[in-house]
Amino acid sequence: MPHILVKSCKHNLNKEFEVGEYKFQKLAVSTQTTDCLIVVSFRDNEFVLIQKKNQNGTLIKLDKTTKVLPIDIIKNAIKCFASYHRLEILFSNIQTNKQQTTQHSSIVDMREFEQSKIFDKIQKKYKNISIEVGFGSGRHILHIATTNPDTMYIGVEIHTASIKQLDNQVAIQNIKNIIIVHCDARQLLSIVPDNYLGDIYVHFPVPWDDKPHRRVINSEFIGQSIRTLKKLGRLNLRTDSENYYISSKLLFDRYDNTNMKLNIDIDVSSKYEDRWKKMGKNIYDMTLINQNEDIFANRGYDFVFLDIINYKNVCDVIKTKKFLFEDHFLSFGVIYDIDKQTSIFALTMGAFDRPTKRYLLLKSGVLRYFQNKPIATHENIKAHKNLLKVLYDD
Numbered sequence: 474m475p476h477i478l479v480k481s482c483k484h485n486l487n488k489e490f491e492v493g494e495y496k497f498q499k500l501a502v503s504t505q506t507t508d509c510l511i512v513v514s515f516r517d518n519e520f521v522l523i524q525k526k527n528q529n530g531t532l533i534k535l536d537k538t539t540k541v542l543p544i545d546i547i548k549n550a551i552k553c554f555a556s557y558h559r560l561e562i563l564f565s566n567i568q569t570n571k572q573q574t575t576q577h578s579s580i581v582d583m584r585e586f587e588q589s590k591i592f593d594k595i596q597k598k599y600k601n602i603s604i605e606v607g608f609g610s611g612r613h614i615l616h617i618a619t620t621n622p623d624t625m626y627i628g629v630e631i632h633t634a635s636i637k638q639l640d641n642q643v644a645i646q647n648i649k650n651i652i653i654v655h656c657d658a659r660q661l662l663s664i665v666p667d668n669y670l671g672d673i674y675v676h677f678p679v680p681w682d683d684k685p686h687r688r689v690i691n692s693e694f695i696g697q698s699i700r701t702l703k704k705l706g707r708l709n710l711r712t713d714s715e716n717y718y719i720s721s722k723l724l725f726d727r728y729d730n731t732n733m734k735l736n737i738d739i740d741v742s743s744k745y746e747d748r749w750k751k752m753g754k755n756i757y758d759m760t761l762i763n764q765n766e767d768i769f770a771n772r773g774y775d776f777v778f779l780d781i782i783n784y785k786n787v788c789d790v791i792k793t794k795k796f797l798f799e800d801h802f803l804s805f806g807v808i809y810d811i812d813k814q815t816s817i818f819a820l821t822m823g824a825f826d827r828p829t830k831r832y833l834l835l836k837s838g839v840l841r842y843f844q845n846k847p848i849a850t851h852e853n854i855k856a857h858k859n860l861l862k863v864l865y866d867d
């Protein structure tokens with residue numbers, strides 16, 4: 474993550490200013506810590522930088538709740554902020570002098586999937602739509618996309634370098650049927666419409682043999698796969714890990730139609746696969762074929778707050794810190810005050826294994842999610858409903 478360490482930050486907290494296309498809004502100052510949030514807008518994007526004091530100086534970096542943006546936009550924003558305030562930089566990992574990229578990119582922000590009708594648009598254009606989870610070097614997705622131009626492939630990755638690498642290849646090879654999403658595949662899958670996908674590929678997922686609960690394939694993932702796959706759509710797992718194979722088999726076997734193959738070659742072999750084959754390891758292929766047309770819709774859920782609420786009531790709830798429920802939770806963090814009328818509250822919510830971080834903005838008694846609403850997963854919806862209860866029921 475781009476960041477700078479500066480000597481001291483004695484700049485005027487209340488001043489809004491602009492540098493080029495970057496607009497820096499008022500700082501929100503934490504009442505409990507010395508942290509400050511700096512809200513920045515650039516064209517249609519809004520994001521948050523956080524300023525944190527430590528024993529060496531003051532760190533300025535991207536706040537984690539911010540949506541995924543091209544990294545150069547963030548780097549330039551930090552540089553503009555520092556140069557406007559003439560901050561003395563002690564350390565910086567921002568080397569590039571490049572202006573924000575305007576080059577065509579196939580990377581799509583996760584929230585565009587929720588907010589625009591992108592799922593519908595893709596469906597109108599392509600006969601089939603498939604997802605590859607954790608595409609790594611991208612060899613497999615590039616191969617299937619070039620051999621099946623009628624299918625749109627959505628590649629989901631959490632590793633930034635892999636995302637850049639695939640994005641470059643897509644541009645160089647002028648491939649039109651790959652969309653890249655930088656997020657946890659489980660989050661994306663949870664907002665894919667019902668009966669939408671032809672195939673889900675999970676090739677050589679991280680085995681997590683010491684922490685099996687962290688595996689991408691778990692019962693929730695299988696449930697979401699069944700929901701999002703079309704009838705006869707397939708969830709394809711390819712792994713070198715016997716443990717992963719055994720644990721996934723138990724999950725796959727809950728459904729009627731699964732098959733397993735050992736050591737088969739497919740058209741394209743990934744970097745990992747080459748390595749495992751050289752070591753003489755077994756390669757397990759498992760496919761789950763969806764027999765259902767399951768309907769369970771959670772799209773379109775609007776995360777709104779109903780009534781006017783005052784600062785004290787919100788603070789009273791927040792004092793409790795954590796609310797735990799069977800499969801989800803709400804946990805409150807730092808409060809930032811912008812002025813007497815306006816405050817920002819840090820909130821973590823949703824599923825225990827995929828928590829969502831958001832901010833709540835309270836302005837003149839009106840509460841809303843700041844920057845971006847939570848993704849409409851089942852757990853986030855339940856957490857929001859419980860948030861309404863704890864805020865308004867007493």
Ligand SMILES: C[S@@+](CC[C@H](N)C(=O)[O-])C[C@H]1O[C@@H](n2cnc3c(N)ncnc32)[C@H](O)[C@@H]1O
Nearest residue numbers: 607608609629630631632657658676677743745
């Ligand atoms: C062992 S590599 C395999 C890469 C590629 N599929 C291959 O066969 O070479 C696993 C990949 O999954 C990605 N990954 C891990 N967890 C993920 C998640 N929850 N969502 C999306 N990608 C994930 C990792 O960043 C990594 O690139």
